[in-house]
Amino acid sequence: SQKIEQNSEALNIQEGKTATLTCNYTNYSPAYLQWYRQDPGRGPVFLLLIRENEKEKRKERLKVTFDTTLKQSLFHITASQPADSATYLCALDGDYQLIWGAGTKLIIKP
């Protein structure tokens, strides 16, 4: 079955630097992959979707890449700000549902 791995350790980044989060999957390459942001005590909020035939997708300071050879997606936040501190989840399409990673907590230090 499909498994998703995200770094379980918190990622500490200095304000202004680029934060890079990793999502690895183990089985088949999904048709598309999604990234969500989750703040403490709140539901995840959709950020970006990238399709298997897309190498890169951008939205403002966010960039997502998708490498089906490496079975990996990278999520970048450039010019990071303390307000970007949150947990970021990746999700892949399954047969009837999204399959979710456990998320990586990102901390941007002033």
Next chain:
Amino acid sequence: DADVTQTPRNRITKTGKRIMLECSQTKGHDRMYWYRQDPGLGLRLIYYSFDVKDINKGEISDGYSVSRQAQAKFSLSLESAIPNQTALYFCATRSGTGVRDTQYFGPGTRLTVL
């Protein structure tokens, strides 16, 4: 107003009690989902519904039941709550009309079973 609402937001109950968590949505989506989230684990699917007459078990449905009262309402019940059901519960919707059908989440219900 929020597109997906959940009630209650917090609930403390005792072992053996029956609990109902409610979810309402104004997005007009056919697909609705119930997840639980535990620290260090990803979102795990409890039940999902593609329309009022189509309800399906997810990966962790034991101990839970659901009711889809209308397109906009999807309730989750714990028939006899136990402490390991202590978790954060989320309801979500999805349009299901294409590959861009992302999920929209409610604010969550924090349930504690003593």
